Amino acid sequence: MRKFTIIISILLILLISISIFSGRSNNLNEATSSGYSKISARAPRVIYWGSSGDTVREAQRRLKDWGYYEGSVDGIYGPQMYRATRQFQRKHGLTVDGIIGPATANSLGISLGVSQAQTTGVTRDDNVYLLARAVHGEARGEPYVGKVAIAAVVLNRVENPSFPNSIAGVIYQPLAFTAVADGQMNLSPDNESLRAARDALNGWDPTYGCLYYWNPATATSKWIWSREKVIEIGKHWFGN
Amino acid sequence: MRYKKAIIPTILAIAILATGVWGYNQYRMRNYYEDQLINQYQRIFYDMKDNVETVQTSLSKSLVSASEESDILLLSQIYQQAYFAHDKLSQLPIGHENLAKTEKFLNQVADYSYSLIGRYIKGDKLDDKERQTLFRLQDYTEQLTAELQEAHDEILTGDLTMFKIREGEKDKIGEANEDILDAQMQKYEEEQMTEYPELIYDGPFSDQVLNVEPKGLGEDTVNEKEARKIALDFLGIKNPKDVNMFNKGESTGSSNIDAYTFSITPDNEGESIIIGVSIQGGKVVWMENSKEVEDKNISEKEALKIAKEFLDENGYTSMQANYSTKYDNSILFNFVYEQDGIPMYTDLIKVKVSLDDGEIIGIDAANFLKSNHERDLPKPKITEEEARDNVRIGFDIENVRLAVIPDRGNNDLLCYEFSGTYKGSDFIVYINALDGRQEDILQIIQDENGTLMM
Incomplete structure (x- = not known):
């Protein structure tokens, strides 16, 4: 019996210390591993559908050499390259999302950083990507025009003094x-x-200048219902 | 046998203990994160309070000041600090409904100061009306400072959490104590800001720029049926498979352009086309075909020809392409309206052409309809040679022409447009054709998808 108690206590102490340590490290990682495949916030560090440039060309060359890609090495990420990238990712046990991030780039043997340093700096690419993420989060399952509309609302807010003055803001x-x-x-x-983010940045605005949208099925704020509706697109109402 | 009996309770005990330890750790980390977040918010709050106070004192000083130099310095301080305050205010977790007017106020204070600085530098003096406006702005800022001070005092006197971090935390901090700042901002907006007047000046955030009436729509209004016909004629569709109208709100003028919006399915295959037709004037505001373009079969030149012909057919005959950008296997052309061969850069129509079959897949004429009207252009008061003297020495001029560009308040400015290069970079310099002032400089950033055509 004594022996049993000792063994149990040792086991317990061990377990507690393990759980404290693992608990802590888990917690510190919480912000980056909450179940979503997180992506880098800076767009040029990843290559995705619609990207273009020397890095894309390099990736195409490699994918072609290894028989994944059959299109032309033109430096533009199109549908064929998307399929090739996914196939490559599947074969190499990477997250199959068609996006060449650090891990995929590493497996391809290309560097995403070097050719970035050569570009001159001013670009709207980051904004396209940021806006696209917001659209994707807010309007998944909506028709295409509904997505452009969400992006347009964000941009209308940037132009309006009652809101922050930048897209990120x-x-x-x-x-x-x-x-x-x-x-x-x-x-x-x-x-x-x-695509929706790019169209909105190029000026398309299905909402005719709206600053707000809400889903009438789920909107609970009394205040939002005091807004004037301008147009209904998909599940959302847009208004001012 | 005795051991066997003890196994299950022991495992359970260990499990419970482990869960407890894990839970406690989670709890500790959660508190840690919350503290960090609150610290961050506290810092933003104090910074913002300082910014607003500086704005207020600078405004007061500018009222007393009789010296132009110190006026300019004070105004630039107001400009900077008001933007800071706005930026910080918008980072605090306060509901938009309690914040909108104050954000607008701070933005306008900054923008207004900036426009006054511009006037000073041009050699204009402030008139009585502008002094009056500054005086009123000072008044509102004083109230805001007082409100922030009150919020601050409340936070100090109690052991209170300043912000609701998340929905559903009401039980944690007594309801009466929560959201001090939210409540304070609400009080401020309800009591002080309702009377806040419209601010008219030359700047992007001024009320006359925000509430501009479209100039290019025409007089007559169309009903839904007529709008439907206009849309189908514009697209050249005779027998559509399906036409649906998007529900719209009562027309109250809260949108830029009041319009009927249709979703048109031309035939059994292919995506539907969305098109908006203005109620006033019956003009096509925008059109978009959401089809995904997978191939490239035609050249940019062919696409440009298609776009130009399309505009001509629809009565937009004085349009010149001046910029194109390629994305998603399609190409977007910016067309600028030309009056007497002079481009009006405010009157823009964008045309998007798919590069697989040359179909027009997008039109955006909203800007054109907002600003286009027959203009009474002034005669240039200075010659091209005189304007050339005001361009920086060493700027390699490749092309000169007259052009109309918007100023900060969206007013027309007749300018000489000098495009050229300086130290290897491409620029366009605008020199006012009436007084020879340099109005604007654009730097042309080349990328492989964009082409400037002028």
Whole structure:
């Protein structure tokens, strides 16, 4: 009996110390491993559908050499390259998302950093990607025009004095977007969201200048119902 | 036998203990994160309070000041500090409904100061009306400072959490104590800001720029049926498979352009096309075909020809392409309206052409409809040679022409447009054709998808 107690106590102490340590390290990683495949926030560090440039060309060359890619090495990430990338990722046990991030780039043997340093700096690519993530988080399952509309609302807010004056400021404003608050916007945007973001940045605005949207089925704020509706697109109402 | 009996309770005990330890750790980490977040918010709050106070004192000083130099310095301080305050305010977890007016106020204070600095530098003096406006702004800022001070005092007197971190934490901190700042901002906006007047000046955030009436729509209004016909004619579709209208709100003028929006399915295959037709004037505001373009079969030149012909057919005959950008296997052309051969850069129509079959897959004429009207252009008061003297020496001029560009308040400015290079970079310099002032400089950033065509 004595022996048994001792063994149990030792086991317990061991377990507690393990759980303390593992508990701590788990917690510190919480922000980066909450179940979503997190992606780098800076767009040029990843290559995705619609990317272009020397790094894309290099990736195409490698994918072609190894027989994954059959298109032309033109430096533009299109549908064929998407399929090739996914196939490559599947073969190499990487996350199959068609996005060449650090891990995939590493397996391909290309560097995402070097050719970045050569570009001259000013670019709207980061904004496209950020906007696309917000659109993807807020409007998954909506028709394409509904996605452009969400992106347009973000851009209308940037132009309006009652809101922050930058795209990041608007998207990350506390209490503004649920998909930002619950981390859904950290999912990788799909091609449609990227297209929608680009269209909105190029000027398309299906909402005719709206600053707000809400889902009439789920909106609980009394205040939002005092807004004037301008148009209904998909599940969302857009208004001012 | 005795051992066997003890096994299950022991395992359970260990499990419970382990869960407890794990839970405690989670709890500790959660508190840690919350503290960090609150610290961050506290810092933003104190910084913002300082910014607002500086704005207030600078505004007061500018009212007393009789010296132009110190006026300019004070105004630039107001400009900077008001933007800081706005930026920080928008980072605090306060509901937008309690914040919108104050954000707008701070933004306008900054923007207004900036426009006044511009006037000073041009040699204009502030008139009585502008002094009055500054005086009123000072008043509102004083109230805001008082409100922030009150919030601060409340936070100090109690052991209170300053912000609601998340929904559903109401039980943790007594309801009466929570959201001090939220409540304070609400009180401020309800009591002080309702009377806040419209601010008219030359700047992007001024009320006359925000509430601009579209100039290019025309007089008559169309009903839904007429709009539907306009849309189908515009797209050249005779027998659509399906036409649906998007539900719209009562027309109250809260949108930029009041319009009917249709979703048109031309035939059994292919995506539906979305198109908006303005109620006033019956003009196509925008159009978009959401089809995904997978191939590239036609050249940019062919695409440009298609886009130009399309605009001509629809009555937009004085449009010149001046910029194109390729994305998603399609190409987007910016067309600028030309009056007497002079481009009006405010009157833009964008046309998107798919590069697989040359179909028009997007039109955006909203900007054109907002600003296009027959203009009474002034005659240039200085010659091209005189304007050339005001361009930096060493700027290698490749092309000169007249052009109309918008100023900060969206007013037309007739300028000489000098495009060229300086130290290897491409620039466009605009020199006012009436007084020879340099109005704007654009730097052209080349990338492999964009082409400037001028």
